[in-house]
């Protein structure tokens with residue numbers, strides 16, 4: 001199953017095709033001032049867009065977009081970078097765990113990631129400096145695992 005790789009919010013209105021019998025209603029993207037409702041679409045690579053939902057206001061559609069993507073709506077087709085990170089999340093976590101390894105960052109009194117010398121304070125443990133790459137990596141992992 002392909003995931004959505006971007007989103008679009010468009011003003012829409014109902015149209016009536018009276019060239020066919022019986023006349024058939026269809027939905028058309030329109031100008032904002034003509035909108036009867038707003039549709040949130042998900043884009044699928046190679047397949048076009050799929051309507052996710054119709055909303056009475058643009059704000060309601062934007063709120064759902066924000067709940068899905070975790071970022072404010074700034075325009076259609078602006079979420080691809082965020083979505084790539086979201087979809088790569090499990091792989092990134094596994095890679096970060098591999099990089100940190102099973103041993104603590106401070107070994108023999110020296111941090112293996114930032115090089116700080118803790119000899120005299122402690123010889124083995126997690127580096128307590130918040131600008132150390134291992135500290136940031138552990139904080140990111142904790143954020144991803146938080147319930």
Ligand SMILES: [Zn+2]
Pocket residue numbers: 105111112113114115116127128129132133134135
């Ligand atoms: Zn360090």
